[in-house]
Amino acid sequence: MKSSEAVLSIGEIARRFGLATHVLRHWESMGLLTPARVTASRRRYGPADLYRVAVILRAKEAGFGLEDIREMFAAQDPAGRTTILRRHRAELAARIAAAQASLDLIDCALHCDHEDIAECPQFQATIDARVSSNHAHV
Numbered sequence: 001m002k003s004s005e006a007v008l009s010i011g012e013i014a015r016r017f018g019l020a021t022h023v024l025r026h027w028e029s030m031g032l033l034t035p036a037r038v039t040a041s042r043r044r045y046g047p048a049d050l051y052r053v054a055v056i057l058r059a060k061e062a063g064f065g066l067e068d069i070r071e072m073f074a075a076q077d078p079a080g081r082t083t084i085l086r087r088h089r090a091e092l093a094a095r096i097a098a099a100q101a102s103l104d105l106i107d108c109a110l111h112c113d114h115e116d117i118a119e120c121p122q123f124q125a126t127i128d129a130r131v132s133s134n135h136a137h138v
Contacts, residue, residue, distance in 0.1 A: 007044040010035070017053055024053070032056055032070055062092055101130050 014021045035043040075081035114120040
């Protein structure tokens with residue numbers, strides 16, 4: 001690491017990202033992070049490490065597991081990385097579609113004036129559409 005690069009301690013990185021230090025140590029043990037070591041084996045994180053932590057956090061938000069993130073980082077060719085990303089893209093798209101269907105159902109219920117929502121024709125149609133789309137995927 002160049003001496004001109006910003007160098008942060010594990011505590012500073014943890015605070016910056018709202019993480020516990022043991023999380024960063026765990027990620028290091030998995031090979032996701034490789035901070036430089038200085039006096040007394042203290043970890044020092046530079047700009048590339050900051051970027052990597054941000055990528056790990058964003059990947060986790062997208063539903064990637066740590067093993068998948070490691071596999072993606074280790075991919076030596078774009079084709080290997082693309083395979084992983086396509087698989088997760090499909091899974092994320094399915095989760096988004098399910099969440100959107102749930103949101104549609106809630107929005108329908110919010111606009112319903114029926115005493116018993118189960119008797120509302122619009123609510124029933126929304127449920128029927130969801131049931132029909134689930135059968136189409138089976």
